[in-house]
Amino acid sequence: MRRSVRIAGTILALAVVFGAVLVVFTTPTVQTLPPETADSDERELFRFEGDDSGVWTYLSPSREFRKRSPINVVVREDADTVVELLRSSDEHTWNRTDETQRPAEPTDPVPEGFNLTGTTIEWGETTGTARYAYVHDGESGEWIRETDQLHNGDYYGYRTHIRLYESPVPDEEPWVAMQVHTEHFDWFTLRHAVDGVQRGQRQVERDLMSEPYVERVWRAYLDNDGPSDADGWATVVELFVAIPVGLGLVSARELWRQRLTAVDRRRIRAVVDRVTVRHGLLFGSIVALVLGVRAAGVLLEWYVPALSMHAIAALLYPFVAVGIPIVTYAFASGIRRRMDAAVTGASALSVAFFLDYGYLGVEVLPIEIVLQRVGVVLALGLIAGGAAQRATADTHRNRLLVAGLLLWAGLLLGTLFEYIG
Structure with missing residues (x-):
């Protein structure tokens, strides 16, 4: 039990770091301010000079x-x-x-x-x-x-x-x-x-x-x-002489690099020694699915006019909602340690999001979306950890897998029905 809590805590920390990095490299915002109570005829309106409207x-x-x-x-x-x-x-x-x-x-x-x-x-x-x-x-x-x-x-x-x-x-x-x-x-x-x-x-x-x-x-x-x-x-x-308009510049943010100690280097080498092909397949498959769905949506929109926007969404969304957890479970099941699988799965989804936003040129994100992304990164990390060999050895106490699947389904259903985001 304590091991599962430790793994969940590690993935939660990773997800929070992912959310913090999103906050650093984008601008979290709110989309709706509270309703006003002032009388409608008293509020400020934009009018051209001389107009009543x-x-x-x-x-x-x-x-x-x-x-x-x-x-x-x-x-x-x-x-x-x-x-x-x-x-x-x-x-x-x-x-x-x-x-x-x-x-x-x-x-x-x-x-x-x-x-x-x-x-x-x-x-x-x-x-x-x-x-x-x-x-x-x-x-x-x-x-x-x-x-x-x-x-x-x-x-x-x-x-x-x-x-x-x-x-x-x-x-x-x-x-x-x-x-x-x-x-x-x-x-x-x-x-x-x-x-x-x-x-x-x-x-x-x-x-x-x-x-x-x-x-x-x-x-x-x-x-x-x-x-x-x-x-x-x-x-x-x-x-019926335009004026020049200054373009906004996105300020660069630098990350401070800290010198590693000998103990840190030994720990890193130990982690690297445990990396297998399965880790790479797990990481690559998650990234490929997220970016592949993005690319497929754009290509279908361009080259298959017979498909409506709703048809494209219906065709591709299962690859996100079901495909990502299935692929994660399939490749993580070949990894021995739960922590390794969980960290790889959560890191892969985080990297996929960053690559997707980088491709789109996203600079601003609603804070609700940032929080939802933190949640799905945590959920996928738990699913990956629950699929590892040490976790599946005890099918009656696989708390990581159950918690991950419930959180994943809850977040996606909550956003679909607009309870979240």
Whole structure:
């Protein structure tokens, strides 16, 4: 019993270290701030000078004032024209992520004098989780769904996602409020995880500034920082002389190396001497499965248009939910020591996550996702330790395997049904 507790404690420490490293190399965030209680007519709205209409500076997942997604781009034009301008590239093929989504074909011609020379970013039509914007016409307010959605990138990889909301007052000069964020598909939650809003905002900002039809680009402080990596500043674009925009730099972090003692070196040599081919197969199979599912999702999205997004998820998710524990058990069963198998399994999944995030270029992660990742690393380490030869010798007291399987299933089911993350 004490040995099992020691192994579980070691894997828990490894999982916590993994989570701490994630916190160091990414920026953990919250996605939703607490609901507000102030009267809706008294809250601050963004308005163009001289306009009666305005928009609350956040989106909400429901028709109540929950600060979920900050508005970070506003364009002085109607939605059809904005969509057409972003999509009018002669160099790229636009991607549809869902055959059932409605098209966003503009009904009005582009105003005379606009030079549609193409954009530098591929914006394609997409769908996403419902987000509501609170718009005010000067007399009363209402909650509206998005007028349109665009994206560039891969549904099952990394993409930039835009939601557009149009002015509710037809008699005023039109405006479109946009919420831009970057996100990646998370195979351990079967949902897109928002990485942040600043990178996507800069993409749209640079894309519009590169076009001759833009008269002015400036930043307005909307005081809507808090969710994700939002800093409270929105890009405001007036069509018909761009200004340079400084790109954010990711600061480098260095790890201090400590000198090893003779005892430390002896211990390391002893561990290295125990490493077998089975350790390598266990480590490599876990990494290959995680990265393979990512690559397969992107390739199926590209080359098998007959498969919907839900069909691809249904096809590949079993490799994550069931395939990873099975492969772990199969290869760990050839390892003698429980500690060796547990550390190898947990380390492999940690490395796979880092490689996956590195490939996607993820810089920001919700804190809920960090905690979930710590949990699944711990769970897989327990499964691997419970599959080792010394653990399976006593089938009636294999606490490591039982605890690992229960934790793995609980975390994945909890995230699927949105109890976690």
